[in-house]
Amino acid sequence: RSFSFKVVLLGEGCVGKTSLVLRYCENKFNDKHITTLQASFLTKKLNIGGKRVNLAIWDTAGQERFHALGPIYYRDSNGAILVYDITDEDSFQKVKNWVKELRKMLGNEICLCIVGNKIDLEKERHVSVQEAEMYAESVGAKHYHTSAKQNKGIEELFLDLCKRMIETAQVDERARGNGSSQSGIARRGVQIIDDEPQVQSSGGCCSSG
Amino acid sequence: PAALPLAPLGFTDVNLNSRNTYEVSRRRSAPEHLPHGGTAPAEPAPPPQEPAERARHRVGIAGAGSSFAEFFTRNFFTKRTKELKPAVQSAPGWKLFGKVPPRENLPKDSKIIQQEYEARTGRMYKPPPPSARRKNIEFEPLSTTALILEDRPANLPAKSVEEALRHRQEYDEMVAEAKKREIKEAHKRKKIMRERFKQEENIASAMVIWVNEILPNWEGMRATRRVRELWWQGLPPSVRGKVWSLAVGNELNITPELYEIFLSRAKERWKSFSETNSENDIEDAGASVADREASLELIKLDISRTFPSLYIFQKGGPYHDLLHSVLGAYTCYRPDVGYVQGMSFIAAVLILNLEEADAFIAFANLLNKPCQLAFFRVDHSMMLKYFAAFEVFFEENLPKLFLHFKSYSLTPDIYLIDWIFTLYSKSLPLDLACRVWDVFCRDGEEFLFRTGLGILRLYEDILLQMDFIHIAQFLTKLPEDITSEKLFSCIAAIQMQNSNKKWAQVFASLMKDNKEGDKNHSPAPKT
Numbered sequence: 001r002s003f004s005f006k007v008v009l010l011g012e013g014c015v016g017k018t019s020l021v022l023r024y025c026e027n028k029f030n031d032k033h034i035t036t037l038q039a040s041f042l043t044k045k046l047n048i049g050g051k052r053v054n055l056a057i058w059d060t061a062g063q064e065r066f067h068a069l070g071p072i073y074y075r076d077s078n079g080a081i082l083v084y085d086i087t088d089e090d091s092f093q094k095v096k097n098w099v100k101e102l103r104k105m106l107g108n109e110i111c112l113c114i115v116g117n118k119i120d121l122e123k124e125r126h127v128s129v130q131e132a133e134m135y136a137e138s139v140g141a142k143h144y145h146t147s148a149k150q151n152k153g154i155e156e157l158f159l160d161l162c163k164r165m166i167e168t169a170q171v172d173e174r175a176r177g178n179g180s181s182q183s184g185i186a187r188r189g190v191q192i193i194d195d196e197p198q199v200q201s202s203g204g205c206c207s208s209g
Numbered sequence: 210p211a212a213l214p215l216a217p218l219g220f221t222d223v224n225l226n227s228r229n230t231y232e233v234s235r236r237r238s239a240p241e242h243l244p245h246g247g248t249a250p251a252e253p254a255p256p257p258q259e260p261a262e263r264a265r266h267r268v269g270i271a272g273a274g275s276s277f278a279e280f281f282t283r284n285f286f287t288k289r290t291k292e293l294k295p296a297v298q299s300a301p302g303w304k305l306f307g308k309v310p311p312r313e314n315l316p317k318d319s320k321i322i323q324q325e326y327e328a329r330t331g332r333m334y335k336p337p338p339p340s341a342r343r344k345n346i347e348f349e350p351l352s353t354t355a356l357i358l359e360d361r362p363a364n365l366p367a368k369s370v371e372e373a374l375r376h377r378q379e380y381d382e383m384v385a386e387a388k389k390r391e392i393k394e395a396h397k398r399k400k401i402m403r404e405r406f407k408q409e410e411n412i413a414s415a416m417v418i419w420v421n422e423i424l425p426n427w428e429g430m431r432a433t434r435r436v437r438e439l440w441w442q443g444l445p446p447s448v449r450g451k452v453w454s455l456a457v458g459n460e461l462n463i464t465p466e467l468y469e470i471f472l473s474r475a476k477e478r479w480k481s482f483s484e485t486n487s488e489n490d491i492e493d494a495g496a497s498v499a500d501r502e503a504s505l506e507l508i509k510l511d512i513s514r515t516f517p518s519l520y521i522f523q524k525g526g527p528y529h530d531l532l533h534s535v536l537g538a539y540t541c542y543r544p545d546v547g548y549v550q551g552m553s554f555i556a557a558v559l560i561l562n563l564e565e566a567d568a569f570i571a572f573a574n575l576l577n578k579p580c581q582l583a584f585f586r587v588d589h590s591m592m593l594k595y596f597a598a599f600e601v602f603f604e605e606n607l608p609k610l611f612l613h614f615k616s617y618s619l620t621p622d623i624y625l626i627d628w629i630f631t632l633y634s635k636s637l638p639l640d641l642a643c644r645v646w647d648v649f650c651r652d653g654e655e656f657l658f659r660t661g662l663g664i665l666r667l668y669e670d671i672l673l674q675m676d677f678i679h680i681a682q683f684l685t686k687l688p689e690d691i692t693s694e695k696l697f698s699c700i701a702a703i704q705m706q707n708s709n710k711k712w713a714q715v716f717a718s719l720m721k722d723n724k725e726g727d728k729n730h731s732p733a734p735k736t
Binding site for chain 2: 013014034037039040041042043056061062063065066068069072
C-alpha cells in the first residue's frame with residue numbers, strides 16, 4: 001500500500017528552506033541558488049517498513065510580503081516544516097507566527113516540525129536550544145536541528161515526519177471506518193479515495209472564492 | 210568576375226581541404242616514422258616525440274567517433290563566436306563556413322598545402338605555446354583524413370595477401386562511412402550557420418529601420434502596423450533599451466537628478482544601518498524601521514541570488530553595485546511599496562539594457578503599472594482578479610488543458626506568480642525573456658498573460674499526461690531548451706478575444722462583479 005503526503009516548508013527569507021529540500025531531494029548544496037518567489041515543488045519517494053510514501057514538498061517564498069499568499073500553499077498539507085536560522089532570533093519569532101496560523105487554519109491533524117537550520121554556524125547561535133525545544137513541545141511540534149550545508153539531520157527529519165504522517169493518516173482512516181470522520185480530515189490523507197466533492201477548507205482566504 | 214554561389218563553393222572547400230591534409234598526414238607517416246608511428250591506433254600512449262594533436266586523432270578515430278565530433282564542434286563554435294574576425298584574416302583558403310572571398314579561396318594550391326605542411330612539421334620538434342596551438346586547431350583535418358592504414362611493423366610477420374586485401378577494403382569502407390557522416394554534418398552545420406547569418410542580417414537591417422526611421426518619429430509611428438509587426442519580431446539589442454524606455458514612458462517624471470537624490474539617501478541609510486547593526490539592536494526603533502532594515506538586508510541577499518549563473522550581479526561582479534543602487538534608491542523613492550522579492554530580476558534585466566539612471570526611471574515607471582503594483586503590493590484580491598481573467602482566456606484557448614487543470618484543482622497562482630512577478634525573466638532563458646519584454650512593452654499587461662497561455666499551449670501535450678505535482682513542478686521549472694520561434698508561434702496562436710471582449714473588457718467586468726460580490730465575501734485573514 002502507499003501514501004501520498006503534501007509537506008509545506010515555511011519560514012523567513014534566507015533561513016535555508018530551499019537548501020534543505022534540495023539537499024534532501026537531490027543531495028545538492030549551493031550557496032548561489034535562486035530566490036524562491038512562489039512555491040517550488042519537489043517530490044521524493046520513500047519506503048518505510050514496506051510502506052511506500054510519495055512526498056510532494058512545497059517550498060515557499062520567505063519574504064514577509066508574501067505571507068498573505070501562505071494559504072495557497074499550505075492548504076491540504078499533511079505536514080509542515082517550519083524553518084528558522086539558529087543565528088537569527090527574528091526568524092524564530094516568524095516560526096511562532098506560522099505555528100499559530102497553521103493551528104488556527106488546519107487544526108491538529110497537520111504534523112508540525114520546527115527546524116533550527118545552519119548548525120554549522122553553532123558559534124553564532126542566537127536561539128537557545130532549550131527555548132526552542134520547549135516551545136516546540138508546548139505547541140505539539142517536534143524540534144530538529146539541521147545543516148543543509150553539512151548534510152546533518154535532514155534525513156532524520158523527513159523520515160521522522162513521514163512516520164508521524166503515516167500514523168496520523170492511519171488514525172484518520174480508522175476514525176473514518178467508524179463513521180466518525182470529518183470531511184476536513186478525510187481530504188488530507190491522500191491515500192483515502194475522495195468520495196465527496198472537494199469541500200473548500202475550513203478557512204483561508206481563497207476558500208470562499 | 211564569376212559570381213560563384215557561395216554555398217556549394219564553401220562546401221567543396223571542406224572536402225578539398227580535408228583530402229589535401231590527409232595526403233599530408235600520409236606523407237608524414239611515411240618511412241622515417243615507421244618505427245614508432247606504424248603501430249595500431251589502439252596503442253595506449255603515443256610516443257613522446259609525436260605532436261599531441263596527431264595522437265589525438267588516432268585516439269579519436271580508434272576510440273569513438275563521438276569524442277572527435279565533440280571536439281570538432283566545440284572548436285567550431287568557439288571560432289564562430291570569438292574568432293570570427295581573426296580567422297578570416299589568418300587562414301588563407303582554410304575556411305569551413307566563414308565568409309571567405311571566392312577569389313582568395315580558389316587558387317588554393319599545393320603551395321599553400323606545402324606551407325601548411327611545413328608549419329606543422331616545424332612544430333614537431335618544439336611544442337608551440339598554447340595560444341599558437343589553439344590557432345592551429347583551425348587547420349585540423351576532419352576525421353576521415355586522420356584515419357591511416359599502416360602496414361604491419363617490420364618486426365612482425367607480414368599479413369597474408371587476403372588479409373591485407375580485406376583490411377584495405379575495410380579501411381576504404383570506414384573512410385567512406387566517415388566521409389558520408391562528415392558531409393551530412395557539414396550540411397547541417399552550414400544550414401545552422403546560414404540561418405544565423407540570416408538572423409544577424411535581419412537584426413542589422415531592422416536596426417537601421419529602428420534607428421533611422423522609427424525612433425526619430427516615435428510618437429507618429431509607434432502604433433503603425435508596420436512598426437508593430439517589426440516590433441513583434443524582436444527588438445535589435447542595440448535599440449532595445451531605448452525602445453523599452455520610450456514605451457514604458459515616464460509618467461512619474463523622474464529625472465536623473467532625482468535618482469541621485471534617492472540614491473544618496475539610500476547610501477546614508479545603508480551607512481546608518483551598518484552602524485546600528487554594530488551597536489546591536491535598538492528596541493525603540495519601531496517595527497517599520499525594522500521592516501525597512503530587513504528589506505535592505507534582503508536586497509543584499511537577493512542580489513547574489515539574481516541570475517546567479519551569469520556571475521555579473523554577484524559580489525565582485527561588474528553590475529553588483531549598480532543593481533544594489535537601483536534597488537536601494539527605489540525603496541527610498543517608494544517606501545509604500547518597498548523592496549519585494551522578484552524586483553531584483555526586473556532591475557537586473559533593465560540594467561543589462563540601459564544606463565543606470567534610465568534603468569531606474571524605467572524600473573520605477575514599470576512597477577507603477579496597475580498589474581505590477583497589484584502584484585508587488587501582494588494585493589491578493591486584485592491578484593485573484595488577474596488570475597480569473599487569465600482563466601477566461603485559458604478556457605477559451607485551451608479548453609482541454611483547462612479541464613485537465615480543473616480536475617486537479619490546479620489554480621493559476623501555482624505557476625503564474627513567478628511568471629508575472631519577474632516578467633518571465635526568472636523562468637525563461639534571458640534572451641527569450643527579453644523578447645517577451647519587447648512585446649510586453651508594445652501590448653501591456655495582457656501580453657504577460659498571453660505569454661503564459663503560449664507556454665501552456667507549447668507544452669499542452671506533455672501537461673495533459675501529468676498529474677498535479679508534476680504539472681506544478683514542470684511549470685515552475687520550464688525546460689531550458691525552449692526556443693523563441695516555437696514559443697512565439699504558440700503565443701501568436703493565442704487569441705485574446707472572448708466573445709468579442711478583449712482582455713481589458715474582461716478584466717473590467719471581473720472588477721465590477723467582484724465589487725458587487727464583495728458584500729458576501731469574507732476578507733483574507735491577516736496575521
